[in-house]
Amino acid sequence: MRISNRAKRLQWSPIRKLIPYADKAKSEGVRVYHLNIGQPDIKTPPEVLLALKEFKTNVISYGPSQGIPELREAISNYLGKYGLDVEPDEVVITNGGSEALLFTFSIVADDEDEIIVPEPFYTNYNGIAQILGVNLVPITTKAEEGFHLPPIEEFERAFSKKTRAVLLCSPNNPTGTILSEEEMKKVIDFIVKKGIFLITDEVYREFTFDGRKHVSALKFKEALDQIIVVDSVSKRFSMCGARIGSIYAKNREIITEGIKFAQARLCPPTVEQHLAIAAYGLPMEYFDGVKREYQRRRDVVWNALKGKEGIVLQKPEGAFYTVVKLPVNDSEEFSKWLLTDYRSKGETVMVAPAGGFYATPGRGKNEVRIAYVLEAEKLKRAMNMLLEALEIYPGRTS
């Protein structure tokens, strides 16, 4: 018997692949500051935890494949507060944003079809595309340019007769970049001209700094039929483990197909959908405190790393990540070394090598993604360790 090529081509998560080294360090009593994974330490809202305690049922039964109507209603209401008109019937609830991506890629692309995506990008786009045999065609964005989009000609160059969609994520994981209305408009014009879909990953919608605003793809009325939004409660309400995501689209055919995929796996988790209902019922003021907290952390990272010799980063605009160019040849080796060799008073720091966030081979080899998911004091300590580690790293290049 043999393992499929599908399995063989599937990458290990660059966010999780170094975990065995972290586990080993911990087993030796070393404290590891985790900046490798987007697991915030922000508390899940008490209203959500209360909903858990108060959830009453005799039978934890299947729900509708499309998701519990009250949850779809709650999402519709929440989007309405941003001026976005999405009916409950235009929402499909999924097992996290991950399944929202799996369904969306499945609906728009066949084996060997292509989706254009600016790189670096959320690494699991790769994983999901690899499972389905879909090819991600990258457009490279650069640390020096704050990871903003290159001219639209780059999209033209990447386009082929196999192109089925463009995929954007803003505020961006892993770069922290927010696409401006102007940038969005250029892509909208492109997908309209080409007659392809635009998939937007808007899971970090609320986390925008320095007064910036997120621009949803759904603001562009001229392209409504071509837009599919992928979303999730994970980061928004600091409930990553709940695995409740969603797809929404104004194009009814997309939703109909989405429900078909949803039926093939019966339903999303029932208990956690009820928690999500409580989360989406929170007043919008909830986000003010969270946003302030992330901006404070962003400042810690920015102030620690800006202007440091050999380090390239632009001030992150949103989400809670940044991709930083380091004076090393192989950031995976460096990240591993942090876990195996570097120690500061019995502590070390873990980051994610950025190579796996690119589709172009060799790209990101001297970059890491930092998730600023720890409170300011811990984050300062982690930044100091990172800088000290770079000073003494045997593989430092400049």
Next chain:
Amino acid sequence: MRISNRAKRLQWSPIRKLIPYADKAKSEGVRVYHLNIGQPDIKTPPEVLLALKEFKTNVISYGPSQGIPELREAISNYLGKYGLDVEPDEVVITNGGSEALLFTFSIVADDEDEIIVPEPFYTNYNGIAQILGVNLVPITTKAEEGFHLPPIEEFERAFSKKTRAVLLCSPNNPTGTILSEEEMKKVIDFIVKKGIFLITDEVYREFTFDGRKHVSALKFKEALDQIIVVDSVSKRFSMCGARIGSIYAKNREIITEGIKFAQARLCPPTVEQHLAIAAYGLPMEYFDGVKREYQRRRDVVWNALKGKEGIVLQKPEGAFYTVVKLPVNDSEEFSKWLLTDYRSKGETVMVAPAGGFYATPGRGKNEVRIAYVLEAEKLKRAMNMLLEALEIYPGRTS
């Protein structure tokens, strides 16, 4: 833009596709007895609901991709009680049995590869295969033979150089058939000879009637490297909405690949994994009462339908389903008619047309699946309605 062929080829769930007709009947005040879906009315064990109430956390955070260690440990212990040796490291927790199937098919089969499966089979095998472009090659089993396996020559005939696995489900959904040790052994010899995988869906392990015993594929030491078991808490503990399934295998390569797929979607739901830990901690006596209850219901169905003119069924041996041949030409039309036209004192009954449980086109056109998931009194009423409806159905053929 265009919808993918992947989406177009994906079938609607035959279990769920008639739901709009049921909803319409209900909106007119009609009471519908649901025998179409495997949603038991058996209460979720109080220990599980207590675990829900007592679940304490500040942050509902990501868990390990492979699943929470305590849950894998609990599954290992549970399997040990059946004399099955599965280490916690040999288990991958999934989003329900559905994702367990998705991962397993993905690991063993590429686009256009084949998996041999006796039909009728659990309809979502079709859905998941269609998503991945994997072909299910059916071996037909027959109502007249109690849906037991045909001679192994049928498997030989179905085998091609694209065959990657055989897939068995016992106790079977939708037929209620339990494969004997002898039947299992023949398939084991076949997969050993051919050097392919055997995937076994053992989610109904406990539901065996008249003193029968379930025979796990893992009992066959000569094939341990070739066996992948798909499992779920859904029916076992009457917690279908929890979406906690698992894969286990003694072949470490399978588990390693499984973890890679698991990483691509981060983790299974955290809260519900904790509920599953409580469930797997139940004493084995828990199943005695549940099994008795299902056997009582099986008897209701059997006594109501056996020997009735034009109806073919064998006494179901396990699970809580049976596939029944009816004197109709098109069971989908009949099932729809039950919802749109048939009324008995303001009530009707819903069954699942069996066509979608077959891969061979046209098969099962005069069969329905009955899930006996209602308590005995309601089930008697439902059987009476089904028989009465057959009497007056305009499309009756004999």
